[in-house]
Amino acid sequence: MIPSDTRIVIVTPVYEDFEASSRLFKELQAELGDSVYIVAVDDGSVRQPLDTSGLDEAGARGAVLKLRRNVGHQKAIAIGLGYVSTHVHAGQSIVVMDSDGEDLPASIPQLLKSLQPEQVDVVVARRKSRVETLRFKTFYAIYKRLFRVVTGRTISFGNFMAMKPAGVRRLSAMPELSIHVASAVLASKLRIDTCPLDRGPRYAGQSKMNFVGLALHGFKGMMVFAEDVLVRVGIASAIVAILSVLGGMTAVMLKTIGYSTPGWFSVALGILVLMFMQTGVLSLMTLMLTGVVRSGTVTSELDYRDFIEKVLFSAKAGTKLEAAS
Incomplete structure (x- = not known):
């Protein structure tokens, strides 16, 4: 004592x-x-x-x-x-x-x-x-x-x-x-x-x-x-996904008006689509993990x-x- x-x-x-x-x-x-x-x-x-x-x-x-x-x-x-x-x-x-x-x-x-x-x-x-x-x-x-x-x-x-x-x-x-x-x-x-x-x-x-x-x-x-980290990662992923969509739209517009070199459009659009899919999956996983952290927090x-x-x-x-x- x-x-x-x-x-x-x-x-x-x-x-x-x-x-x-x-x-x-x-x-x-x-x-x-x-x-x-x-x-x-x-x-x-x-x-x-x-x-x-x-x-x-x-x-x-x-x-x-x-x-x-x-x-x-x-x-x-x-x-x-x-x-x-x-x-x-x-x-x-x-x-x-x-x-x-x-x-x-x-x-x-x-x-x-x-x-x-x-x-x-x-x-x-x-x-x-x-x-x-x-x-x-x-x-x-x-x-x-x-x-x-x-x-x-x-x-x-x-x-x-x-x-x-x-x-x-x-x-x-x-x-x-x-x-x-x-x-x-x-x-x-x-x-x-x-x-x-x-x-x-x-x-x-x-x-x-x-x-x-x-x-x-x-x-x-x-x-x-962990919850704060997951939310910040999710927000960052969402921002990257939005930028990927905007980049894809820009690539399509440049292709339409003829301002793209041969092969450039397919490479750029392919990379942007992959970035969008990856960040989308990461955002979904982040939201799911945030729910797990919130519901599974030890209180004792x-x-x-x-x-x-x-x-x-x-x-x-x-x-x-x-x-x-």
Whole structure:
């Protein structure tokens, strides 16, 4: 259970990263002292399973949620927030951050300062500087523009964020949270503020996310707004179909008045007819998929208890073990 005297609750997913997470716990304790309570979600680690030794060595209060299997980074965060939403107290602030060191504990006070106004529910970190390669920065810039085109929304933040208890409860009730945390925040209609922060280097090891994983993560962000994406694709297809019809009519008119070279008319008209048929089929499929998305949307929230095998508490937190119910 989260003590009522806790001021800050940290939710961080950990997968096969015992060394980095242990260093994070120490830095959090050094930065925030006994006002912090750490909820570390062990995402089914096998080679480096997480226990409470890192928390105990740091002298920190906290709990380790041991998941039954690996569920992925985003769903692990959703499970952690689900757990926190049932134990959080009024007046506490909840911070979501990665455990690899790229989200700096020293930046948390800046996030919490921006969270103080009553009209703010969630504060997200917008990166001022990055330590990634040029290739990553290039593809990320392309992704942000593509995301805006297909969803109509701007995304410029990741998982590093702070929120109030009401925000946690609202997000934990959204099934989209387990798909993509940042997109779920955008879809939640919560009052969001941004805080420009630097990104730090990893504490240890290499990132487990390859290019394919990053691309999949990006597409999942768009899936949260699947209905909007499908409608925009349908509109674009309809526009192309109309232009194909107008082009065909123009080709027929030019052929009739004799302004076409031999073979030009048949080639142009054939291409335009194919474009019209393809966009027509795509528009029909888009409308059908939009109906499926609208009627098949999951309305039940994620039950975190289904994924937790057991909860381990640090020595400083008191109780040593809580079996998952």
